[in-house]
Amino acid sequence: MANIFLLALTALLIENFVFVKFYGICPFLGVSQKTDTAVGMGLAVTFTMTIASALTWSLYHFVLKPLHIEYLETIAFILLIACLVQFIEMFLQKAIPSLYSALGIYLPLITTNCAVLGVALLNIQNSYNFIESVIYGFFAGLGFLLAIFLLSLIRERFEFARIPKPFQGVPIALIAGGLLALAFSGLKLSF
Amino acid sequence: MAKDKFSVKKAFRDGLFDQNPIFVQLLGMCSTLAVSTSVFNGIGMGLSVTFVLILSNLFISMLRNLIPSKIRIASYIVIIAGFVTVVDMVLQAFIPSLAESLGLFIPLIVVNCIILARAESFASKHGPLPSMLDGLAMGIGFTVALVIISAIRELLGSGTLLGFKITPQSFSPAVLLISPVGGFLVVGGLIALVQWIKSKSRSKKED
Numbered sequence: 001m002a003n004i005f006l007l008a009l010t011a012l013l014i015e016n017f018v019f020v021k022f023y024g025i026c027p028f029l030g031v032s033q034k035t036d037t038a039v040g041m042g043l044a045v046t047f048t049m050t051i052a053s054a055l056t057w058s059l060y061h062f063v064l065k066p067l068h069i070e071y072l073e074t075i076a077f078i079l080l081i082a083c084l085v086q087f088i089e090m091f092l093q094k095a096i097p098s099l100y101s102a103l104g105i106y107l108p109l110i111t112t113n114c115a116v117l118g119v120a121l122l123n124i125q126n127s128y129n130f131i132e133s134v135i136y137g138f139f140a141g142l143g144f145l146l147a148i149f150l151l152s153l154i155r156e157r158f159e160f161a162r163i164p165k166p167f168q169g170v171p172i173a174l175i176a177g178g179l180l181a182l183a184f185s186g187l188k189l190s191f
Numbered sequence: 192m193a194k195d196k197f198s199v200k201k202a203f204r205d206g207l208f209d210q211n212p213i214f215v216q217l218l219g220m221c222s223t224l225a226v227s228t229s230v231f232n233g234i235g236m237g238l239s240v241t242f243v244l245i246l247s248n249l250f251i252s253m254l255r256n257l258i259p260s261k262i263r264i265a266s267y268i269v270i271i272a273g274f275v276t277v278v279d280m281v282l283q284a285f286i287p288s289l290a291e292s293l294g295l296f297i298p299l300i301v302v303n304c305i306i307l308a309r310a311e312s313f314a315s316k317h318g319p320l321p322s323m324l325d326g327l328a329m330g331i332g333f334t335v336a337l338v339i340i341s342a343i344r345e346l347l348g349s350g351t352l353l354g355f356k357i358t359p360q361s362f363s364p365a366v367l368l369i370s371p372v373g374g375f376l377v378v379g380g381l382i383a384l385v386q387w388i389k390s391k392s393r394s395k396k397e398d
Contacts, residue, residue, distance in 0.1 A: 020371055022225035026304055029220060071280065074298045075272040082265050111268075114221050114302045121295055166387035170217055171379045178375025185370060 004135055011139035014188050017115050018147035019181040024115030028148055029173055031106055038152035039145070040099070041106050046141030048088060048110050049119050052081050053137025056120035057130055077120045078111075085111045115144055150180055197321040206328030213336035213378075214385040218304040222296045223337060224374035230353050233341030234334065235289045239282070239297065241330025243274045244306055248314040248326035255315050267310045268301065275300045305333060343377055344368050 017023045024045070031041045056077045064070050089107045092100040100107075110116060119140050123133040154176045163172050212218045219240070226236045250270050251258075258266045279297045282290040290297065300306070309329055314322040345351055348368035350358040358364070367373050 022221050022371065022374070023299075025220040025224055026218075029217070071276065074276050074279070074301055075269060078268055078272050078301050079265070082268060111264075112302045112304060112307060114299045117302050118295055118299060121298055125295070164383075165390065166383040167379075169386075171383035171386065174375050174379030174382065178372050178379065181375055182372045185372060 004132070007132060008135055008139040011136050012143045012146070013184070016143045016147060016184050017118070017140050018144055019177070019184040020188065021118070023118040024113050024144050027106070027109060027113055028144075028151065028177070029170055030109075032148050032152040032155055032173065035149065035152045035156060037102075037106070038148045040103050042141075042145030042148045044088075044103055044107060045110055045113060045115060045144050046138065048081075048085060049116050049141035049144075050134060050138040051088075052084055052116050052120055053123055053133045054130070055080055055084060057123055057128075057133040060124050073121070073124065074117075078117055081116050081120070082111045115140065147180070151177055154180075197317065197324075199324055202321075202325050202328040203331070206325075206330075206332035207335060208332075210329075210332075211336055211385075212305045212329055212333045213340075214382055216305075216308070217382070218308055219333065220378075222299065222303060223340065224371070224378060225296055226293055227337055227341035227344055227374060227377075228348070228369045229292075229345045229351075230338060230341045231289070232292055233337040235282075235286070236293055236296065237330070237334025237337045239278045239293075240300055240303060240305065240333055241327065242278060243271060243300055244309060244326035244330045244333075245323050246274045246326075247271045247306055248309055248322040249319050251310045251314040252317060252319045252322035263315065264307070264311070267307060271306050271310070272301045305329065340377055340381060343381075344373055348373060 011017070015021060018025065018028050027041055027045070032038045059076060059080055060070070060073060064073060064076060085108065089100070092103070092107070119137050123136060128136055151173065155173055158172060158176075167175070206212075208215075210216055213220075213223050222236055222240075226232045247267070247270055251267055254266075254270075275298060278300070279290070282293075282297060309326060313325045317325070342352060345353075346357060347365050348370075349366075350356060350362055350364040365373075368377065
């Protein structure tokens with residue numbers, strides 16, 4: 001139990017996917033202008049990462065390993081993730097249309113979010129068992145949600161700030177992200 | 192399509208300056224921030240991406256009339272993933288030290304937006320030879336940008352370049368720059384610099 005708790009804490013804060021491991025920077029910069037879309041994206045990514053962790057772990061241990069084709073993991077995982085995202089999109093469209101329209105174009109973008117493929121490959125690399133993989137995926141997703149939420153709060157304030165022209169847009173977002181990363185690296189030191 | 196004739200010169204100017212993948216298009220940020228801690232890693236990552244870009248552009252362009260447009264993205268990803276697996280295995284076999292320091296970012300080339308963006312916006316509309324050249328030009332632009340970023344970070348963060356000591360003994364390197372924080376700050380600063388230069392040249396033209 002303590003093991004699982006430590007794993008969750010590591011994925012969420014100490015080795016935050018965005019600030020420490022640099023996974024998922026593209027949506028982190030691209031979808032963080034407004035808090036509500038940022039939270040929507042974060043939730044969708046968390047959801048996808050949790051399910052993807054469970055599915056890719058099963059795929060690896062029940063299909064790839066018995067057939068001795070572990071070297072195909074990258075291809076197999078990205079295909080599975082693409083299908084999963086497509087499926088989530090269709091499901092949301094039918095079941096929760098309001099959430100579907102709120103997420104809009106961000107849904108297909110989850111396929112190319114390297115946090116999702118990253119967590120799937122990390123689960124295998126660190127030889128986590130099924131439960132650990134799902135926990136790791138879920139909390140790493142929450143870590144992404146936390147990061148994108150924090151950045152969006154800062155970026156909303158930028159709208160009223162007088163930022164030098166060359167720094168407007170992505171550069172100032174990167175620098176704000178850097179300062180947030182500084183805070184997170186402090187967490188890493190204190191453990 | 193016949194109207195905009197492909198010119199090699201323009202392709203390279205786009206790749207290096209006008210449409211530089213990192214500084215202008217802001218694509219492929221994850222690997223940029225993560226691997227630019229040393230020039231050696233930067234070159235390794237840049238060349239791996241270039242290799243995948245050239246070959247995936249070539250194959251997607253050759254298959255562009257066979258792939259149904261509805262499943263094109265999935266097909267592109269499978270083609271790209273195939274070449275990334277090749278790079279991954281070759282690096283692990285021949286340059287294990289590089290494979291270790293780049294780590295997961297080699298398989299993650301699959302989801303590097305630059306490659307998919309070139310497949311979608313260029314290779315799916317042009318013939319094999321221009322597509323290969325486009326891949327080469329974009330790849331070189333990516334590599335050059337990575338080398339610039341990683342040179343700054345390595346020189347100031349550990350006082351070396353390609354592993355050789357450059358700075359005098361009295362210089363104490365700013366370790367912050369090779370930590371994740373430095374990645375964000377250096378890339379942010381460089382993009383601001385590029386935007387400043389662009390706005391300067393634009394106002395000059397208007398005068």
